Amino acid sequence: MLCLQCDCKVLLGVLSSLFIAGLWGACFWKLAAKFKSDSSMKPSSLSPANPQSCYCQNNGTCENEICVCPDEWKGDHSNFCEKSEYNSSQGLFTFHKILVGCYGYSQEECEPYTLNANISKASRLCTEKNGIISLQNDTLTDCNVNLKNLSEKITKYSGITEEELVKIAMAAQMLTSEPHELTSENISLAAQIVQNILNQSDTLDSVEAASLAINTISQLLNVNETAFDPTNKDIFNITQSVTQILGDVLTDLEISFSQVVQPNLAASSIILQNGTTHGIMLSVLKGHDDTLVSNRIELNTNATKFLLNTNAEVQMFVNVSTNSTQDGKLGIILYQNDKFFQSKVRQCTNNQSRQVISGTIAEGVLNGVELLFNPKYNSAEYFIHDHACVFWDYDMDDWNTAGCSKSTDEFGYLRCQCNHATNFAVFMSFRRNYNYTEPLNIVTYVGCGFSILGLAITIVFQIITRQARKTSLTWVTVSLCISMLMVNLIFIFGINNSNALNEKNAANNTENIILPSDHFNPPEVYLCTAAAAILHYFLMATFTWSALYGAQMYVLLVHVFKPLPRHFLIWISVVGWGLPAVIVITTFTATYKTDDALNYRQEEFCWLSGFDLHGNLELSKPMLWGFLLPVAILLLFNFVMFALVTMLVLYNKDHGTCSAKQATSAKKMMGSLSVAVVLCLTWSLGYLMLIEREETQAVFSYLFCALNATQGLQIFILFTARRKAFQKMYAAWDSRFDMNISIVHSKKFSFQSVSIPENRELYTVNFSETSCSIPSILY
Numbered sequence: 001m002l003c004l005q006c007d008c009k010v011l012l013g014v015l016s017s018l019f020i021a022g023l024w025g026a027c028f029w030k031l032a033a034k035f036k037s038d039s040s041m042k043p044s045s046l047s048p049a050n051p052q053s054c055y056c057q058n059n060g061t062c063e064n065e066i067c068v069c070p071d072e073w074k075g076d077h078s079n080f081c082e083k084s085e086y087n088s089s090q091g092l093f094t095f096h097k098i099l100v101g102c103y104g105y106s107q108e109e110c111e112p113y114t115l116n117a118n119i120s121k122a123s124r125l126c127t128e129k130n131g132i133i134s135l136q137n138d139t140l141t142d143c144n145v146n147l148k149n150l151s152e153k154i155t156k157y158s159g160i161t162e163e164e165l166v167k168i169a170m171a172a173q174m175l176t177s178e179p180h181e182l183t184s185e186n187i188s189l190a191a192q193i194v195q196n197i198l199n200q201s202d203t204l205d206s207v208e209a210a211s212l213a214i215n216t217i218s219q220l221l222n223v224n225e226t227a228f229d230p231t232n233k234d235i236f237n238i239t240q241s242v243t244q245i246l247g248d249v250l251t252d253l254e255i256s257f258s259q260v261v262q263p264n265l266a267a268s269s270i271i272l273q274n275g276t277t278h279g280i281m282l283s284v285l286k287g288h289d290d291t292l293v294s295n296r297i298e299l300n301t302n303a304t305k306f307l308l309n310t311n312a313e314v315q316m317f318v319n320v321s322t323n324s325t326q327d328g329k330l331g332i333i334l335y336q337n338d339k340f341f342q343s344k345v346r347q348c349t350n351n352q353s354r355q356v357i358s359g360t361i362a363e364g365v366l367n368g369v370e371l372l373f374n375p376k377y378n379s380a381e382y383f384i385h386d387h388a389c390v391f392w393d394y395d396m397d398d399w400n401t402a403g404c405s406k407s408t409d410e411f412g413y414l415r416c417q418c419n420h421a422t423n424f425a426v427f428m429s430f431r432r433n434y435n436y437t438e439p440l441n442i443v444t445y446v447g448c449g450f451s452i453l454g455l456a457i458t459i460v461f462q463i464i465t466r467q468a469r470k471t472s473l474t475w476v477t478v479s480l481c482i483s484m485l486m487v488n489l490i491f492i493f494g495i496n497n498s499n500a501l502n503e504k505n506a507a508n509n510t511e512n513i514i515l516p517s518d519h520f521n522p523p524e525v526y527l528c529t530a531a532a533a534i535l536h537y538f539l540m541a542t543f544t545w546s547a548l549y550g551a552q553m554y555v556l557l558v559h560v561f562k563p564l565p566r567h568f569l570i571w572i573s574v575v576g577w578g579l580p581a582v583i584v585i586t587t588f589t590a591t592y593k594t595d596d597a598l599n600y601r602q603e604e605f606c607w608l609s610g611f612d613l614h615g616n617l618e619l620s621k622p623m624l625w626g627f628l629l630p631v632a633i634l635l636l637f638n639f640v641m642f643a644l645v646t647m648l649v650l651y652n653k654d655h656g657t658c659s660a661k662q663a664t665s666a667k668k669m670m671g672s673l674s675v676a677v678v679l680c681l682t683w684s685l686g687y688l689m690l691i692e693r694e695e696t697q698a699v700f701s702y703l704f705c706a707l708n709a710t711q712g713l714q715i716f717i718l719f720t721a722r723r724k725a726f727q728k729m730y731a732a733w734d735s736r737f738d739m740n741i742s743i744v745h746s747k748k749f750s751f752q753s754v755s756i757p758e759n760r761e762l763y764t765v766n767f768s769e770t771s772c773s774i775p776s777i778l779y
Contacts, residue, residue, distance in 0.1 A: 061288070068311070070288045071099055074295040078133070081126035086138045088122070093138055098126040100133055101261045101294045103215060105177050110143035119143070120177055123170075128294075141174045147189040150175065154196045162204045169197050169212035179222040184232055190220055191238040198245045202252050210249055211260050217242065218262035221339050228339055236397075239340040243358075243423065244394065250331025251362035259299060263291040264336040268299055272328035272364055277321045279303040282332055282357075284314040286376060292336055299332075306370050310411070313374055318359050318421070319367040328364030333357070338425060341392050343399050348518045350382075350430055356392070359421040371416040373426045385431040385520040388512055389416030392423040399425070399514060406512045429520040434604040448488040451712025455485040458712075458720045464729075475569055476552055477719070479576055480545040484712050486538040494531035495605045499523065524597045531606040533588055536627065540580035543634040548572050550641030557648045587626030 056067035057076075072080045081098045091108070098104030105120035112118075122138040154160070154168050172193045176182065182190070194213050201210040228235070250269040260267045272278050281303035285296040300307075306317040314334070322328035335341075335356040348354065359369060371389070387408075393400035404418040406426075414426055459481045466474040499522045552572070587608070592600040600622060602609050610623025617624065720726050 068286055068288065069295075071291060071293045072097070077131075079128075079293065079295050081124075081133055081135050084124070084135055086122070086124065086135075088138060088140065090121070090140060093122040095124055095135075098124065098135070099293055100126050100128045102126060102263065103173065103177075105174075106138070110141065114143035115146045115149075116141060116143045116175065118178065118181070119175060123174055123177070139170045139174070142171065145171060145175075147172070147175050147186055147193065151189050151193050154193060154200075160200055160204075162206045162209065165197065165200050165204060165206055165209045166212065168193070169209045169216070172197065173212050173216045173219070176216050176219040179219045180224055182220075182223050182227055184227055184235060187220060187223055187228060188232070188235050188238060190216065191235070191242055194220075195238060195242050195245055198242070198249050202245075202249045205253055207253060210253065214246070214260050214265055214267050215262045217246070217340075218265040221264035221335065221337055223339070225339075236342060240394065240397065243340050243392075246333060247331055247358055247360035247423075250333070251329040251360050259294060259297065261292055261294040261297055263293075266292050266297055266334040268332045270299075270301055270330045270332070272320055272322050272330055274322045274327050275324040277319065277367070278328075278330075279305065280318045280320070280330060280332070281307060282314075282316045282318075282334075283309045283312040284334060284355075285309070285311050286313045286374075290336055290376075292334065297334075306372075308372070308411075308413075310374075312372070313376060314355055314357060315372040316357050316359065316424075317370045318361075319369075320361055320364045321367060322364045326363050329362040330364070331358075331360040331362075333360075333423075335423075341399070341423065341425070345398060345514060346427065346516060346518075350377075350518050354425065356423050356425045358423040361421050366419070366421050369416075369418045369421060369424070371418070371424055371426070373414040373416070373428075375414075375426075375428065377430065379433075381433055382430040383433055384412075384414070384428050386429045386515060387414045388427040388515050389418065390425055390427055390514065391418065391420070392425075399427070401512045401514060404512060406510065427515045427518070429515045429518055431520045431522065432603065445492065447713070448492050451488050452485060452492075453713070454716025454720075455481045455488070455712040458716050459485070461720050461726055461729075473552070473556075476545060476549050476572065476576075479573075480542065480549055481712075481715065483538050483541040483545055484715070487535065487542060488712060490531055490535045490538065494527070494535070495607065497528045497603060497606055498525055499528075499603065521596060521598060522603055524594070525606075528606040529592070529597055529601055532601040532608060533584055535606065536587065536608060537580050537584045539627070540583050540630065541577060543631055543638075544579050545576045547634050547637050547641070548576055550638050550645065554641055554644050554648070557645065583626065583630055587622045591622045591626075 056062050056069075058069065058073045060067040060069045060073070062068075069075065069079075072078060079100050081100070081104070083097055084095045086093045086095070086106075093106040093108055095104045095106055103123045103125050106122040106124075108121045110116040110119050110121060119141060121141050121143070123141075124138045125136040127134055127136060150168060150171055157164065172190060176186075176190050194216050197209055197213040197216075200206070201213065246267070250267060253269060266284075268282075270280060278301070281298075281300040283298040283300075284292070285298065287293065287296050298309075303317060306315070309315060316332070318330065318332075320328060320330060335358070338354045338356050341356055355373075355375075357371065373387075375384075377384075387406060388401060389404040389406040390399040390401050391404060392398075393402075403420050404416055404424075407415045407417075409415055414428070416424065416426060418424065459478055462474050462478050462481070588600065591609075598609055600609060601607060602611075608621070608623040608627055610617060610621045610628075612618045
């Protein structure tokens with residue numbers, strides 16, 4: 001039997017082999033698990049998408065096999081009044097194209113020296129009757145009457161006539177025609193005027209004045225967020241009063257108007273016949289933008305049940321029973337945004353549509369209200385995580401959920417059921433869509449696996465052969481390889497965020513509660529945050545040790561025969577392991593928040609946060625100043641060291657590192673290349689990935705990923721595999737552990753007679769050695 005000699009090197013080799021085999025097995029297991037999870041999470045990605053089967057004209061878009069027309073079109077027919085001119089007693093006025101049901105304002109404006117400077121001098125209404133679209137006569141503006149004068153005028157009138165009320169309503173509409181220029185004081189005055197107009201309209205049964213007031217409210221709903229100050233108590237109180245009075249007016253007017261539609265507000269007043277049960281269905285169809293137009297609002301006053309319209313953005317079904325003695329009245333209002341319903345408990349950060357729909361009943365009994373919301377939002381960036389069905393509680397001056405329940409149907413539409421009629425809305429919380437680049441992941445996993453193998457062998461080789469070189473060189477090289485090995489291990493086993501597996505799962509919760517925000521932050525994964533911090537630390541340690549490697553090599557080449565400074569190993573250890581710790585701790589404490597972990601790290605994977613929603617580098621994120629800037633400084637230092645070392649190797653013929661036998665130019669260049677790899681030349685490609693051109697960015701991304709993921713393998717080839725000591729060690733290792741083959745040696749000899757004087761013969765023996773491989777079973 002072949003007896004193996006056991007020593008420390010054999011034991012270290014066995015343990016290292018087991019360690020490497022375990023890492024590779026874990027790497028392949030992780031890669032297989034990833035493929036399995038990807039295939040299970042995306043079963044429908046292989047099936048072809050359903051082609052859109054409709055062809056749309058006039059800039060329409062095909063959605064769910066239905067053409068969605070722009071506001072200017074209603075099928076094949078136009079829905080607007082053409083550009084026009086109107087010659088009045090005050091001059092010629094020019095108007096742009098006006099949508100049906102909306103007011104248009106003249107290009108001519110009040111002079112700068114008047115009270116109403118920059119306000120249009122005239123307005124016209126575009127109407128449609130029996131399929132014929134026409135323009136009404138213009139209404140002129142008094143350029144010397146402002147909102148303050150108008151407010152004083154309407155409050156002084158005690159016995160105002162309907163004609164005077166209509167004139168005041170027209171003037172208020174004109175003075176609010178530029179909502180983006182209104183101040184907080186103007187908004188408060190306009191709201192007070194509208195309140196008085198609605199009160200007087202209720203008294204005088206003036207549908208025209210009420211319609212003009214609705215148009216003014218629609219314009220006020222378009223004011224700037226900065227001008228509409230929700231903390232201003234006066235504005236808050238007056239807007240609340242306006243919404244209450246508007247609902248009362250719709251149910252108190254003797255005359256019923258079926259529909260008044262303005263860009264931000266639609267209202268209907270419906271008479272309900274006594275002694276019957278009525279089903280009223282309102283459907284607001286989707287359009288190209290958030291404006292409301294009459295051709296996208298469908299009202300069915302004879303519905304028997306909720307009828308789903310897949311092209312609708314909002315639907316409401318109201319079931320009402322009236323008594324046998326008196327007709328009932330139902331008022332329906334749709335606000336395109338919630339600026340008149342400012343909440344104290346909810347914060348909104350997304351610019352998503354927040355519609356409010358209202359139902360007010362007089363002389364009737366409500367049997368139930370059912371609502372459906374199918375909101376428009378950017379599904380490529382967001383998905384709805386949760387929703388809540390709410391109503392505006394005038395007693396609380398805020399939203400409430402009492403009497404309402406929520407659900408989500410099989411189509412993903414948000415449904416609400418309520419047992420009372422008031423102003424309803426749905427609160428939605430959105431969650432980001434996170435996308436992953438699969439080809440880069442595959443390259444990275446395979447490359448990291450080879451790097452782990454190469455780095456582990458390099459570390460073992462450096463430790464075994466440490467006596468053949470300076471201690472400081474071994475320590476720096478081993479520290480560098482350990483840092484890179486930890487980076488690869490963390491990247492494989494800690495980079496993936498467990499939230500990604502449940503990323504698109506909505507909240508499985510039927511409890512109807514107020515959502516404090518429209519943005520849902522994924523639950524904090526402390527292991528992911530820890531992985532990001534540790535990965536940050538070892539990456540910074542890798543760059544720091546590479547800089548120390550370059551600096552030490554330069555010092556050793558320049559000062560060959562001089563000893564290194566005292567406590568040199570201690571100082572470089574403090575810098576190599578301490579400087580990254582300072583950077584990581586500073587970055588973490590400055591950016592991490594317990595309620596917003598994504599301010600510190602990303603959600604797609606466990607790494608520092610650095611980009612905004614559109615993929616652009618954000619200056620306030622930690623990736624820039626916590627990683628990219630320090631790495632840039634270290635890379636610059638590394639390049640300088642690389643240049644200096646290269647010049648010393650190539651041009652300095654007399655430096656003391658030369659052995660007795662002068663190295664060839666090829667070996668010198670290979671040594672310089674080794675330094676270049678250690679100094680992380682491939683990492684400079686990472687900065688080229690920041691180029692905003694998509695094609696260029698993709699090329700550098702793949703190149704950087706391939707080179708950097710295999711950097712450990714490159715170090716193994718350049719620092720270990722090409723060394724003669726490693727090659728001899730590998731040959732001896734291979735022969736020692738070849739248990740199935742035994743070597744049998746044989747010697748051959750021959751005699752040769754040589755004649756010499758004195759009659760003696762001299763015989764010489766020639767030995768030759770051969771070997772053959774014989775299976776051990778033959779012994």
